[in-house]
Each structure stands twice: as C-alpha cells, then as structure tokens.
Amino acid sequence: MPTLLYRLGRLAYRHRRRVLALWLAVIAAVVGCMLAFGGSGKLDDTFTIPGSESQQALDRMKTDFPAYSGTSAQVVFTAPAGHKVTDPQEQAAIHNAVAAARSAPQVAKVVDPIAAHNVSADGSTAIAQVQYEVKASGLQSDAIPKLKTAVAGADQAGLDVQVGGNAATALKGSDGASDVIGLGIALLVLSLTFGSLVTAGLPLLSALAGVATAIAGVLALAGVTTISSTARSLALMIGLAVGIDYALFIVSRHRAQLAHGADPEESAALAVGTAGSAVVFAGLTVVIAMVGLSVVGIPFLTVMGLSAAGAVLTAVLVATTLLPALLGFAGARLKPRQGSRAMRREQALTRSDGRPANAGERWFRLVTRRPLVTLGLVLAAVGALAWPAHSLRMALPDNGTAPAHSSQRLAYDRISREFGPGYNGPLLVLADTSHSTDPTAATHEIVDSIKALPGVKAVSAPQSDPATHSALIQVVPTGGPADQSTKDLVSAIRGDAATIQQQTGATVGVTGTTAITIDVSAKLNAALVPFALVVVGLSLLLLLLVFRSLVVPLKAAVGFLLSIAATLGAVAGVFQWGHFDQLIGVDKAGPVSSVLPIILLAVLFGLAMDYEVFLVSRIREAYVHKRQPLRAVHDGARYSARVVTAAALIMISVFAAFLRTDSMMLKQIALALAIGVALDAFVIRMTFVPAVLALTRHAAWWLPRRLARLLPDLDIEGERLRRRTESGESAEVTESAEAAEATVHELHPTASR
Structure with missing residues (x-):
C-alpha cells in the first residue's frame, strides 16, 4: 500500500491542475444531483422497525383507521x-x-x-x-x-x-453557525501547530471539499431513500473532523520533510505513501465500524452509519488525491522559514543530547517514570467518570427535553402537570375481532382486561370499524413515554395477547409513537453487547496485523473499553444526573438517547484506532531501530505527540460546536464524541498507553514465530518505503511513477507538470 500511495501522491502532485479540475467536476455533479433529486426538504426523522409488532399494527391502521x-x-x-x-x-x-x-x-x-x-x-x-x-x-x-x-x-x-x-417535535440538525465555530477553532489550532496560515489553510480547504461532496451526496439520496436530519448532521460532524485530521497528518509529515531539505515533489509523494497509509487504514476502520451499524436491523441507524461512512471514505479519497495536488500548488512555500519557530521545532527533533525535544516528550517521560502509579491514577480517574454509567437509563428523545421556552415543551409540561405524564405518550391498541363470535363483546372484554393492568391511568371508549371488524383503543399510562412503568405496561398488554385470543378469538397489537420508540430502544439495547464484542474483536485483529504484537492490541482494546465506559458515565452525569447541564443548554435531566451508545462505539472505535496507529507506529519504528523499549516510547512521543494533540483538539472543537443544536439526540452525540475523543487521546493514548509500554518493555513487541509467519506484514507506516528512499534505492518506485506519468501524457499530450 505505501508504494501505491507514493505513486498516487506523485502523480497527483505533477498533474495538480487536472486533479483539481476533476474534483471540482465531481463536486459540481454531486451538488447538481442534490438540487435535482434530493435536498434538505426531503429529510425524514421517523423511527421505525419494519416487521415489529408496533409497525405491523401501524401499517394496518393506515387501512382501518387512516x-x-x-x-x-x-x-x-x-x-x-x-x-x-x-x-x-x-x-x-x-x-x-x-x-x-x-x-x-x-x-x-x-x-x-x-x-x-x-x-x-x-x-x-x-x-x-x-x-x-x-x-x-x-x-x-x-x-x-x-x-x-x-x-x-x-x-x-x-x-x-x-x-x-x-x-x-423538533429534531433539527446544526444551524450552520456550529460549522463556522468548529472551523474557526480548527483554523486557530492549525495555525498554532504550523505557525503559518497558508499551511493551516490546506487541511481546512481539503476537508471542506470532502464535506461538500459527502453532504451533497447524502442529500441527493434523500430523494430515493429515507435520510434523517441526524444522519446528515452526523456525517457533517464526522466528515469535517476526520477530513481536517487526515490532512493534518499528511501535511505535518510533508512540512517536516521540507524542513530537512527534501524536494517538494518527493516529499509530497513520500508523505502520502507513509502518513497516507496510516490515514487509509484509520479511515477504513471507521468505515467498517459505521457500516457495521447496518447489522442492527434498524433502518434509520443503518442510514446514519452509511452516511457517516460515506463522509469518512470521501475524506480519505480527498486526503490521498486532492491534498497532494494542493501541495503541488503550494510548492516550496510550505517550507518553514529559517529562524522561525516552526523551523526551530523541527530542528529540536534531531536533538541527541538526551534532553526532551518538546512538551509531548516531557509528558511521556513523566508518565513512564512510575508506570504503575500512572496506571493506578488513570484507572481511578476513569472509574470515577464511569460510575454514573451503572444507572444509565436510555430512551429516544421526546418533547420533555425540548428547549424550555419552545411551544412543544410548554405544552408537554402543562399536560404532565394537569393531566399526568401518560397523556404525552398514549398507547394505541388495535384489536382484530374478525374471528370473534361477538366482536362488540370481545372489544369490551379487551377494554376491561387492559383497565385491570397496573400502570393504566385511563382507557378511552373504543372506536370500531364494522367493515374490517377491528377496534382502536387508546390507553393512557400512568408514567411518561420514557418511564419504565410505560415499558412494563406495553409488555403486559402483549403478554396478555395469547389469553385474550383464547378467550375472545381477537388478536391485539400495541402501537403508536410511544410503543414504536420502546421497540426501537429495546432493539438497540439488545444489539449493544454483540456489537461491542464485534468492535473489540475487530480492533484486536486489525492491530495484531498492523503492529505484529500481542500486547499492543490487548492494551488498545482495554483502553478503548475504558474510554467508552468513562464517556458513557460522563454523559449520564450531564444529561441524566444534571451535572453541568446548564452549560450546554440543557434545562431538564432525562434519559440518554438509545442511539448514543452504539453510535459512540462505532465512531470512537475508528478514532481510537486512528490515534493508536499514528502514535504507536512511531514508537514501534524507534524500537525496531534501536531495540531500547523505554527510549522508543520517548522518541515516538517526540515525533507524534504534537500532531496527535492538535488532531484531538480539532476533533473536540468540531464536535463541541454542535452542542448549540436544539436536537437533544444530536447534542448528546456531540458531547459524547467530544468527551470520548478527549479521554481517548489524552488519558488513554498519551498516558495509559506509554505507561503500559514502559511496564512491559520488550514483551510489548513480542509475537510467536509461528503466528508471525502466518500474518502478512502490512507496513502501514511505510517503513520499507522510507528505507528505500533514504538509501537511494527508490529507482523502481520513481520509474513506475514516471511510467504512469508517461501514460497520462500519451492520453493527454497537453498535460502540464
């Protein structure tokens, strides 16, 4: 892969005008399809599960009680x-x-x-x-x-x-201002990282190109399939964050090589071949995790996953094709000026006097000085954050958590106070009495049996349809739509269905918005543990292939689970327990969205693997060269900690900017991702990981010989490619790139270099 990406980067650099024109044509075509076939006016925020009891009853109501x-x-x-x-x-x-x-x-x-x-x-x-x-x-x-x-x-x-x-109910996505705020903070972080507005602008420009393509594509599909506003916002949020981060990794590698005298074209190709390989791997892990949401079997969750996966895949394509073309337009102007702060930082990386080169290396030396103490502090902090998760209560959002002064929230609160919370989420019971000897008597018997159940506040007079021999009964629970008592009542009615059919010959189905949301939440909760096992297993396999080690994958999986637990605990503390909720515009505590845990698992898994690859690959490279495990941890931090820190800060700022939305579901997802990235990057990857590697020393990189022979060597970081180019043995690669270029010139003689 590194060699292929090296050739691709060189080709895009040389034919930058054609690559730019091609991307502009793609963006124009996708936007044209959006305007012709889709658009935000066709978004659908309905939660359904095809084939569920509540959905089947609702489908029949369209005929019997439209x-x-x-x-x-x-x-x-x-x-x-x-x-x-x-x-x-x-x-x-x-x-x-x-x-x-x-x-x-x-x-x-x-x-x-x-x-x-x-x-x-x-x-x-x-x-x-x-x-x-x-x-x-x-x-x-x-x-x-x-x-x-x-x-x-x-x-x-x-x-x-x-x-x-x-x-x-308002399930609005972002209002546009969130995107601007996130981009503004990202520009600030990039400017501080590179010390140059021109260099900082390249990751933003490439990320915006990718996001524009992805979001226009998602909205274009709204004309032919069901797309929710939350799916669009999630794709925008993740696409923008990873788009900036992936470009940051490549541009930072390119600029570091320029600072040490590399030729701009060779440097761009090498950056795409090395850092670009890690970008492709990290992006594919996110894509696999997001596509994996489709196995849950809930259409709106599948669409959310596929939309986000499309945004990430677009970001990877942009980073490996459009970005090197933009680097070609910038040329040698990206090289840090002599005497500048950026140049001094790059020169400090070559220091060999034993002193730390930057704050990242100083931090790694601190946390590896007493690794057992560090691990104890990390576990204590993560445990404290994760504690509220033991009482996690999940449901889909309703008007009870809408903005305090909105009409729907005022109506919800007034109804709860004057009538009872159950009037905000009545259940609909559809009775089919076509097989009853006396449909009227059967209907009344069903009403009486429902009234006798616990958790029932009121049962309306049934509405009958003589033509279809069906009756519709409205049941008002004593609890609100998200209360456990309401869920128990739905289960009780369904549990009595067999008895009712035996006594009356009638069949009953519970439906309505409340029953549908209960069914959706139940299916999401049931899928959570199997999906988590798949994600953790996938992380073990992928990292085993990348790092050819047993300890590194196990450590990464444990760290990922710690991040998830702490994030869920923090989210429960804010939204369910009410800690600091006023700071993000939440005026009423309530349940956590049922969608959040499984979305968090998928997204944070990809991002965790992202940072794991960029950080640990540098450590592994240093270990392979010097066989000094503790020194390798410090050297890895010297080259990667600053970039990983900048990438994490950018992601956190992009996610946090979406806290301004009125959609409680999107607000919870945004906060969870912001906290999750912060914990995973700074507490797990930059504290827990170096402490484990320092504690295990040489054992961290051990792999049984038989397993080593069976596993392919993926060379994600392009180590062999760098050795070939550094030793002057890259003639084959260069010749291949020039052959590809000659082919292009045969087809397009006017192509410019």
Missing part, C-alpha cells in the same frame, strides 16, 4: 386565573379555534376537547387532539406554523395556547 395512522399534534388551552375552559367565553373561543384547526393544511381530524371531556380536574386546561394521515416527515413545512396560526385566535379570549405533540 386518521389515526399518521402523526398527531396536541393543542393545549389554558384558561386565565380565576376562569375555567368550560366557561361560556372560553368554551366559545376553544370551539372557534378547533373549527379553524380543521382547515389547517393536511389535518385529517380534530377532536374537540370539551366534547371529548379532555379537560383537567380543576377545569383550567383542555387538550385538543389534531390527527394527520401522514407521518411527521410527510408534513408540509408550513403545516405546524399554520396550525399555530389557526388556533392563535383563542389568545384574544385570554387563553394561553401551546401546540405540542409528536408533529411538533
């Missing part, structure tokens, strides 16, 4: 102090608002709260149910705003009117 098969909104009317919603003036205002709501776009049915007795015990509040025949993603962009306008007339009578419900 008005209840789509999403719904709740209009909450609250009378002024000293008045009731049943007073003549307030009642008339509510009646007029309900009539106006029926004419709002796409509304299938509106249930008058006074006629349906949806009035609180003290008469202060009433709930009007608004039904749509389409799911939330099928609503027109102005459907909810026009509904709010239609019912706003009740304000004139002094009523407080809030619109909530599933249709009003």
